[in-house]
Structure formats: C-alpha cells, structure tokens
Amino acid sequence: MTATTMPYHSELPVGRDGFAQLLHAEWTKFRTVRGWVIGAFVAVLVVVLLALLTGSGSHTETCIKGKCSPGGPSVPIGPGGEPVIDSFYFVHQPLSDNASITVRVGSLTGATLPDGGGAGGSSAGSPNSQQLPAATSSGVQPWAKAGLIITQDTAPGAAYAAIMVTGSHGVRMQNNYTNDTAGSPGAVSAASPRWLRLTRTGSILTGYESTDGTHWTKVGTVQLAGLSPTVQAGLFVASPPYQQVSQQLGGSTGTQSFTLATAAFDNVSLHGPWSGTQIDPGNRPPPVLGKFQQSGGAFSVSGSGDIAPTVGFGRPIERTLAGAFGGLIVLIVLATLFITGEYRRGLIRTTLAASPRRGRVLAAKAVVIGAVAFLTGLVAATIAIPVGERILRSNGNYIYPVSTLTQLRVIAGTAALFALAAVLALALGAVLRRSAGAVAAVIVLIVLPYILSVASVLPTGVTQWLLRLTPAAAFAIQQSVPQYPQVSYQYTPANGYFPLAPWAGLAVLCAYTALAMGLAVILLRRRDA
Amino acid sequence: MRQAVHAEWTKLRTAATTGWLLVAAIALTVTMSAAAAAALTYPPASSELDTTKLSLAGIELGQAVIAILAVLAIGNEYSTGMIRTTLTAMPCRTVVLAAKAATLSAAVLAAGTIAVLGSLLVGQLILPRNGFTVAHGYQSLSLANGPTLRAAAGSVLYLALIALLALGVTTAVRDSATAIGIVLGLLYLFPIIAHVVTDPQWQRHLQQIAPMNAGLAIQATTGLRSLPISPWAGLGVLAVWATGALLAGGLLLRLRDA
Numbered sequence: 001m002t003a004t005t006m007p008y009h010s011e012l013p014v015g016r017d018g019f020a021q022l023l024h025a026e027w028t029k030f031r032t033v034r035g036w037v038i039g040a041f042v043a044v045l046v047v048v049l050l051a052l053l054t055g056s057g058s059h060t061e062t063c064i065k066g067k068c069s070p071g072g073p074s075v076p077i078g079p080g081g082e083p084v085i086d087s088f089y090f091v092h093q094p095l096s097d098n099a100s101i102t103v104r105v106g107s108l109t110g111a112t113l114p115d116g117g118g119a120g121g122s123s124a125g126s127p128n129s130q131q132l133p134a135a136t137s138s139g140v141q142p143w144a145k146a147g148l149i150i151t152q153d154t155a156p157g158a159a160y161a162a163i164m165v166t167g168s169h170g171v172r173m174q175n176n177y178t179n180d181t182a183g184s185p186g187a188v189s190a191a192s193p194r195w196l197r198l199t200r201t202g203s204i205l206t207g208y209e210s211t212d213g214t215h216w217t218k219v220g221t222v223q224l225a226g227l228s229p230t231v232q233a234g235l236f237v238a239s240p241p242y243q244q245v246s247q248q249l250g251g252s253t254g255t256q257s258f259t260l261a262t263a264a265f266d267n268v269s270l271h272g273p274w275s276g277t278q279i280d281p282g283n284r285p286p287p288v289l290g291k292f293q294q295s296g297g298a299f300s301v302s303g304s305g306d307i308a309p310t311v312g313f314g315r316p317i318e319r320t321l322a323g324a325f326g327g328l329i330v331l332i333v334l335a336t337l338f339i340t341g342e343y344r345r346g347l348i349r350t351t352l353a354a355s356p357r358r359g360r361v362l363a364a365k366a367v368v369i370g371a372v373a374f375l376t377g378l379v380a381a382t383i384a385i386p387v388g389e390r391i392l393r394s395n396g397n398y399i400y401p402v403s404t405l406t407q408l409r410v411i412a413g414t415a416a417l418f419a420l421a422a423v424l425a426l427a428l429g430a431v432l433r434r435s436a437g438a439v440a441a442v443i444v445l446i447v448l449p450y451i452l453s454v455a456s457v458l459p460t461g462v463t464q465w466l467l468r469l470t471p472a473a474a475f476a477i478q479q480s481v482p483q484y485p486q487v488s489y490q491y492t493p494a495n496g497y498f499p500l501a502p503w504a505g506l507a508v509l510c511a512y513t514a515l516a517m518g519l520a521v522i523l524l525r526r527r528d529a
Numbered sequence: 530m531r532q533a534v535h536a537e538w539t540k541l542r543t544a545a546t547t548g549w550l551l552v553a554a555i556a557l558t559v560t561m562s563a564a565a566a567a568a569l570t571y572p573p574a575s576s577e578l579d580t581t582k583l584s585l586a587g588i589e590l591g592q593a594v595i596a597i598l599a600v601l602a603i604g605n606e607y608s609t610g611m612i613r614t615t616l617t618a619m620p621c622r623t624v625v626l627a628a629k630a631a632t633l634s635a636a637v638l639a640a641g642t643i644a645v646l647g648s649l650l651v652g653q654l655i656l657p658r659n660g661f662t663v664a665h666g667y668q669s670l671s672l673a674n675g676p677t678l679r680a681a682a683g684s685v686l687y688l689a690l691i692a693l694l695a696l697g698v699t700t701a702v703r704d705s706a707t708a709i710g711i712v713l714g715l716l717y718l719f720p721i722i723a724h725v726v727t728d729p730q731w732q733r734h735l736q737q738i739a740p741m742n743a744g745l746a747i748q749a750t751t752g753l754r755s756l757p758i759s760p761w762a763g764l765g766v767l768a769v770w771a772t773g774a775l776l777a778g779g780l781l782l783r784l785r786d787a
Contacts, residue, residue: 050718050722053722053726057728057732058725059728322722322724325717325718326714329713329717329718333710337707435604435704435705436597436604436708436709439705440593443593443709443710447713447721448717451589451720454720458565458568458586459568459570462565
C-alpha cells in the first residue's frame with residue numbers, strides 16, 4: 001500500500017476579497033499615516049483662516065462730508081427678495097379693477113450729463129479700464145426705458161409689470177425687476193413710432209405692442225400675486241447711468257455718469273388728472289430729477305435711473321470661500337501622495353500582490369480619497385461661509401441675499417470640487433508615479449487659469465475661454481449671483497461671473513477627472529509596478 | 530567648493546528629467562506668451578495696456594515648471610536616499626546646498642534667457658501685426674528700449690529666484706509633493722486673496738509682500754506710479770523670500786539627520 005500525500009490546505013478560513021475589503025484596506029492606509037490626517041485638518045483650517053482674513057480686509061463705509069460710518073447705502077428689496085434699483089420718473093394716476101391703458105411712443109432720446117453727478121466710485125489711475133457699450137448715436141442708453149407701467153404703489157421695491165421701448169433692445173415686457181421678455185426689435189422714432197398696451201385682469205397683466213395702433217401683437221403675460229384692487233398706472237421713463245468700469249489687480253473701480261432720457265407720448269387712452277413722481281429709494285437724492293410736460297394729449301417725460309435688479313452690489317457669499325484654493329492645494333498634495341507614496345516605498349507591489357485586479361485597487365483609492373476630500377470641503381465650506389459672512393457684515397458689507405438652495409449648492413459644490421480635484425490628483429499621480437510633477441500639474445490646471453482670469457493682463461475674451469476649457473471652470477459652482485442680460489455690466493470672471501453655468505462648469509472638471517482615471521487604469525494594468 | 534559644484538552639475542546634467550523640464554519651461558512660457566499676444570485685438574479695451582508685460586505673461590506658467598525642477602533637484606535625493614551618499618562624500622552641508630543653488634541658478638538663468646527672449650521675439654512678431662505699434666504709443670519690445678530690457682532681464686532673474694525659493698523650501702520639508710504644494714501655494718494664493726479683499730490698503734500690502742505679485746512688478750513698463758511696489762524693490766521682496774527659504778533649509782540641513 002502506497003502512501004498518498006495530500007496537498008497542503010491551510011486551516012484558516014478563506015478570506016473575502018470583495019471591494020469592501022479593498023476599501024477598508026485603503027481607508028486603513030490613509031487613516032494610519034498621521035501626516036495625512038493632519039493634512040486634512042490643515043485644509044479645513046486654511047479655508048476658515050483665509051475666510052477670516054478676507055473678511056477682515058473688506059470694509060464698506062459711507063462717507064458724507066468727510067464723516068465715515070460703516071455700512072453702505074440701503075437698497076429696496078424686490079418682491080423676489082433680491083436687492084433692486086427702483087428709480088424712475090412716473091406720471092401716474094390710480095387705476096381700479098380690470099382696466100387697460102394704451103399709448104403711442106413717438107420718440108426716445110437721451111443725453112449723458114457732463115458733470116457726471118460726482119456720486120460714482122473713485123476714479124483710479126488704472127491699467128485696464130474697460131468701457132461698456134457707449135450710448136447709441138441718438139445719445140440714448142441701450143437700456144433706457146420708456147413705456148407703460150402698472151405698479152402696486154409708488155414705494156421703491158413694489159411689485160410691477162411694464163411694457164416699454166428701450167434704447168437699443170427693442171420692445172420689452174418686464175416685471176418684478178428680474179423678469180424680461182423680448183418683443184420686436186428696432187428703435188423708436190417719429191418715423192416708426194410704437195404703440196404699447198398694458199391690460200389688467202385680476203392679477204394677470206398682459207402687454208401688447210403695435211406699429212400702427214390697429215394690429216396688436218402680444219408680448220407677454222405675467223401674474224403679480226397679491227395685487228390690490230387699486231394700483232398706480234401710467235407712463236414712466238428711466239435711463240441707467242453710463243458706467244465706465246476699470247479692472248485692475250484686486251478688483252474694479254467704476255466711474256459713472258448719470259444720464260437722462262426723454263420720451264414723447266401721445267394718444268394716451270386714460271384721461272383725468274396726472275401726477276408726476278420721482279420714484280427714488282430715498283437717502284441718496286438723484287442728481288437728476290425727472291419731469292413731465294403735458295400739452296393736450298401729448299406728454300414729454302424725462303427720467304433718470306433704472307428699474308432692475310442690482311448687479312455688482314454687495315458681496316456674494318462665495319467671496320468668503322477664497323481660501324478654498326488653499327485647502328485645495330493641501331488636498332491635491334495629499335491625494336497625490338496617497339498613490340506616489342506607495343511607489344516611493346515599494347508598497348505598491350504588496351498592494352498589487354494582495355489584490356491583483358489593479359483597476360479595482362485604483363477605484364478603491366479614488367473612493368477613499370474622494371470621500372475624504374468631499375468631507376473636508378463640506379466641513380470647510382460649512383464653517384467658512386457663516387464665519388466669513390459674519391465678519392463681512394460686521395465690517396459694514398452688504399451680503400447679497402441668496403436662497404437656501406443656492407447656499408446648499410455652493411457648499412455641496414465646493415465639496416464636490418474638492419473631491420473631483422483629489423481624484424484627478426490621484427489619477428495623475430498614478431500616471432506619472434512622481435509626486436512633484438503630478439502635484440504641480442494639477443495645481444497649474446486648476447488654480448492658475450483662475451488667477452490668470454481674475455488678476456492678470458489677459459484680455460477678457462481669453463479669460464472666458466480659459467474658464468470654459470480648463471478644470472478651473474468648476475469654480476462656476478461657487479457663483480451665487482445670477483447674470484441679468486437686461487442690465488449692462490462687466491460680467492467678467494474678475495467680477496465673479498463665470499462663462500459657464502454652475503453645473504456645466506463642474507461637469508468640465510468631471511470630464512478631466514474621468515479622462516485621467518481612465519488613463520491611469522490603463523497604464524496601471526499595462527505597466528509593471 | 531569647485532568639486533562640489535562639479536559634482537552637483539554632473540547630478541543635475543545627468544538626471545533625465547532636467548533636460549525635459551527645461552525644454553518644457555521654455556516651450557510653455559513662449560507658447561503662453563504667444564497665445565496672450567495673439568488674443569489681443571486693437572484697439573484694446575484697456576487704455577494703458579502694457580505690451581511688454583503681456584508678451585511676458587508666459588512666465589506665470591513657466592515658473593511652475595522651474596519650481597518642479599528646483600524641487601526635484603534636492604527632493605529626488607531624499608526620495609531615493611542619494612542624499613546620504615552626497616553628504617558622506619561632502620560632509621560640509623552648507624557647501625552642498627550652495628553648490629546646488631549655484632548649478633541650479635545657472636541652468637535656470639540659461640533656460641530663462643531663452644524663454645524670455647523667445648517670448649519677446651514672438652511678441653515683436655505678433656503685436657505690431659495686431660496694431661500695437663510704437664506709433665500708437667506702445668513700448669518698443671526691442672531690448673534697446675530701457676524699460677523692456679529691465680523687464681526682460683528682471684524676468685530671467687525672477688525665474689532664478691523662484692528656483693532658489695523652491696530649493697530652500699524643499700530642503701526644509703524634505704518631501705517633493707509637500708514642497709511643490711507649498712511653493713505653488715505661496716505663489717498663487719496671494720493674488721487670489723488680494724483680489725478678494727476689497728480694502729485698497731490691504732490689497733496694496735498683500736501685493737507688496739506676495740512673492741509673485743511683487744516679483745513680477747519687474748515686468749511693468751507703463752503706469753509705474755500706480756504700482757504697489759517699484760520694479761526693483763519688488764524683485765527684492767522675492768529675493769528676501771528666496772533667501773529666507775534657503776537660510777531655513779540650510780539651517781535645518783545642518784541640524785537634522787538626513
């Protein structure tokens with residue numbers, strides 16, 4: 001009888017090697033390196049400290065006759081909760097119940113007032129002064145407005161709907177400061193007048209336009225909730241200041257010249273006593289008071305100011321997150337070290353021996369470092385925004401109000417930005433297998449385009465493309481203030497406006513990260529470790 | 530010292546990455562300068578456009594590559610353990626660091642000169658074609674023009690100082706990834722903070738102490754009065770940063786085990 005030898009089997013139970021075990025292993029690797037855990041806390045600290053610093057370095061003061069006190073001018077708040085400009089000349093009478101008002105606009109002309117009113121910002125000797133589109137040939141501002149308005153009352157910030165002709169943007173129907181609907185294009189003149197009509201049915205207001213007074217086209221319908229039975233209706237004229245904005249390193253200063261628009265109205269369908277009122281938010285008297293003259297059925301109305309949301313006023317909440325760049329740099333270093341450290345110490349060979357499916361190893365690493373970065377960003381933004389806001393407010397700054405949803409988007413978006421950047425750094429670390437190159441590449445890709453866009457000599461067109469094509473586009477997720485096409489302003493990165501929508505910007509970074517991860521997995525599989 | 534410099538030069542010369550990084554620094558600098566110049570249309574939106582500064586805009590990108598080169602010059606020795614061999618062969622540690630600084634500066638000065646001359650040449654070719662001629666009141670990009678010469682020479686020195694700053698930081702922290710993070714953080718964070726802070730005095734002070742903002746003041750040829758810091762004083766600020774980093778690195782190198 002021959003003895004048969006049995007092959008050796010370990011008595012130990014077979015270990016599981018699922019993805020959960022891999023995650024646990026990678027988490028243990030991260031958790032047990034003291035410097036990395038400290039690094040994550042440093043990232044949070046950097047974001048919060050820089051929020052403190054930027055808050056402390058930003059004051060708003062109002063100076064009247066050499067006496068300065070903290071706080072800016074008070075602004076009216078529109079029905080949507082946003083700060084608005086509500087300053088125009090209003091020729092009005094009360095209007096009860098359902099009614100309609102029709103008028104013909106014969107001309108709209110304008111002038112820029114030579115002395116500039118003196119109430120603009122400081123004029124600095126700045127290298128990059130940029131001019132907004134100048135007034136049209138007739139001297140009228142592109143967004144000068146004249147037409148019909150129905151408003152709750154004459155208090156600034158009241159709900160309204162209006163149909164108007166503009167300097168160079170055709171007929172528009174606007175309501176409640178932020179909403180704008182385009183009608184037919186073309187300027188108004190004696191040769192081509194415009195007929196406008198505004199009708200009210202309960203809380204529904206409808207605007208019509210016509211070139212001859214017989215054939216009418218509907219421009220838009222809006223609902224003004226809670227409109228009282230008696231409202232103020234009539235003719236209005238407004239002309240926004242001509243702004244000259246200078247961009248320079250660290251911000252922009254502007255000078256503005258006040259403008260006056262004059263419109264000729266006739267064929268007004270309402271009769272009776274008209275009263276003229278300069279609508280104005282109060283504490284800051286307008287340098288140009290509007291006026292009106294009536295001769296028979298013809299009116300000549302002059303007005304200055306604007307009915308629009310404020311743009312570039314106050315500090316948006318993302319101003320408290322400038323430190324995110326610092327936190328990001330720390331996390332990029334951590335995420336790169338998370339893989340290049342293994343190459344440097346040779347641990348990668350042990351890792352790949354224990355878990356030969358290399359794609360899954362990298363995926364586990366990405367999940368762990370992504371989660372750490374997400375959490376870091378979340379904690380940092382959640383602390384930095386309220387702390388920064390508090391300091392900014394106490395220094396007299398007006399914080400531009402945003403909805404809770406927007407605030408959540410800014411916080412969660414910052415966290416997602418951190419996570420994606422960390423995974424990008426991990427992937428590039430796996431591709432290059434060297435720390436310095438990978439860290440520098442990711443920082444240059446994410447941070448440098450932003451710096452070049454906000455603080456350099458590059459022209460605006462180039463900076464806008466930089467923030468569309470590079471991973472820095474992702475910072476659009478932090479933009480909390482909307483862009484209004486009906487308000488002339490320098491919507492540039494330097495002023496906090498990104499060329500891409502928030503989520504589209506984040507998607508650009510997503511695409512870069514996915515590409516880098518794909519390349520990293522392919523190279524990790526193909527190359528010897 | 531001569532032997533030390535020779536040894537360091539051999540190490541720098543024979544490392545595969547050195548050549549590539551120097552070529553990359555030159556290529557990226559010139560490419561970005563060319564892109565910035567080509568993107569400009571006449572008349573510019575800005576009234577006081579500085580064409581010299583614009584045609585040297587690539588330095589802002591090229592400096593990152595120079596920083597990598599400087600970080601690797603000593604960071605690689607720590608990651609491979611070569612530093613122990615180096616210090617055994619040359620026990621006087623200050624001399625080692627001085628030799629490294631000398632060879633690195635020489636390499637960066639050479640590459641920086643090519644990059645800056647290349648950028649100016651590209652600017653000379655592109656900008657007049659876009660309408661930015663001397664007749665229109667723009668600075669001549671020729672080196673015979675005093676301010677342009679100062680901007681060009683200063684930009685080369687700027688790159689060398691960035692390399693020394695990175696060398697000092699890396700010697701102090703002994704890790705490439707951390708060092709490059711610190712260096713790029715120092716360079717890139719100040720401009721962002723200075724942009725977000727709204728008080729003019731704060732902005733001015735931040736730009737006066739920031740290594741990148743102050744250092745790049747050397748490139749300005751127009752509006753010198755409104756600069757937060759004068760060109761040579763600005764380069765001096767960067768020199769102080771670099772000296773500080775080298776001193777800290779040298780001190781730690783002497784005091785610690787490698």
